[in-house]
Amino acid sequence: MTSVTSLAPPATGNAPAGAAPQGAITDAKKRYAAGVLKYAQMGYWDGDYEPKETDLLAVFRITPQEGVDPVEAAAAVAGESSTATWTVVWTDRLTACDSYRGKAYKVEPVPGQPGQYFVYIAYDLILFEEGSIANLTASIIGNVFSFKPLKAARLEDMRLPVAYVKTFKGPPTGIVVERERLNSFGRPLLGATIKPKLGLSGKNYGRVVYEALRGGLDFTKDDENINSQPFMHWRDRFLYCMEGVNQAMARTGEVKGHYLNITAGTMEEMYRRAAFAKELGSVIVMVDLIIGWTAIQSISEWARANDMILHMHRAGHGTYTRQKSHGISFRVIAKWLRLAGVDHLHAGTAVGKLEGDPMTVQGYYNVCRERHNAVDLPRGLFFEQDWADIRRVMPVASGGIHAGQMHQLLNLFGDDVVLQFGGGTIGHPMGIEAGAIANRVALEAMVLARNEGRDILSEGPEILQAAAKWCKPLEAALHTWGSVTFDYTSTDTSDFVPTASVA
């Protein structure tokens, strides 16, 4: 019998050089004799397997413990994320068990990272309930991340077959319909998170909303932890924010919105808050990622039934997305959220205060916005992905960005993004309205110049300075923040290209 912790050398097919041949035991009598077998022997490794169009594919980065063979470790991941348990069970023989086994079909060393391997696994469509991210995640990430023979594991990417994608409704609104409702085309949308995020009364909070929207922003936003604390109960916040939103609409002739955060302790309370937002005429509500997959899909259903844009703040994701060796890549979270059905998703800034290598972040944006993702290893996309015409998610760039970076932001992300300047609006020396004007003028000047064929990446600073000559608020913004950068090395970068710096 084999010890479960001394997983020794294995296999064939798509295995790294030097791996000893070893595969599934095909003699049923030996295969199902009571006891412990290697996962590869149990049929969770098939180096010759050709994934089917309808298979779900996953690539994990694994770091096996010392002495654990990578192919056997790959088979173990496939096993533990599908049907396997640690020992042979005869009850497998009551099923068409080969269909239910995840199949590890390729193992590759990670370039430049000794001891780490990319492991590719295919799962048959029958393993998954239609339209349930809860079921998908319970399968794919349910057990395997705690598995002792691995020091660390990270889910890097997934390919979701069209047959599976079509079981989800996806974003309730999507980029196209959101823009048609807002009547805004051809430029990034502008937003700001109200600051300070804790402590303002409803009346003072609504003042910031009004000033920022009147100044030229499209949206303002509750922060992730604004719910219903003693200093501002949620109904007060909703009432004053909508006063600010409507007043700004009347003063500018533009459709405006404030992301009312309806995150609460129970689903019942979230529905109550959502219903009040609707009664007050809000165009958008917001939830935090920490509410969980089932709550997200439920509120997405509600948003779809009530013509509401659904904003998703990815609160908490950094706990499992940031370190490359263990956890889940944000690109996978973004894929799950597009299926689950959100309209806005915080997806990084690259140039701001929060983690994000520029190309890796562009990979997230492509997951949100494209109809079809091609394989793009420098941007972290391991698989082709056909989105089956599911709507596009509007990415949101938020956190430590300012008007002086407008050329970089437009160059990195293009038009279909919400650029959120919280401190960069509210902290403006001439006031909140001036801060909003500075951002809007900088944005429009940059879009105009880009469309005229100018090279905004190199000419950006000049373009901003030229606009600042006639726009005092922009001049003051550039004076205050023009030299602020957050140029730290990213932790989560592609393994396939040298990391680009944003400076």
Next chain:
Amino acid sequence: MRITQGAFSFLPDLTDEQIAAQIEYALAHGWAVSLEFTDDPHPRHTYWDMWGIPMFDLKDAAGVMGELKACRAAHPDSYIRLSAFDSTRGWETVRLAFMVHRPKEEVAYRLQRTEGPGRVQHYSVVRA
């Protein structure tokens, strides 16, 4: 008050040369350019009057600029917006829109309120 709809309302009004450059950008993407006008640019007013159908298959900006000149002459006291429409699968919507003409006297709106139960107010944006 200045109605700030469209991609470039916070910039000084675009010159004809600047407008032509934006049209060239749209045509380079294969988008069809169209003109619409209205005397009521209410934020929820979706269907402005069309100045003909979208100009499909144009090769350069001159054709649009000619139509814009005619539209301005016919409706000097209206707002005119230029839109560029993308018929690519999955978009099938406007990809760029901006104002190309404003009346001398801009329209103003104000907020009309109706008291509801509790502290709720129902708002309408109406002409000032």
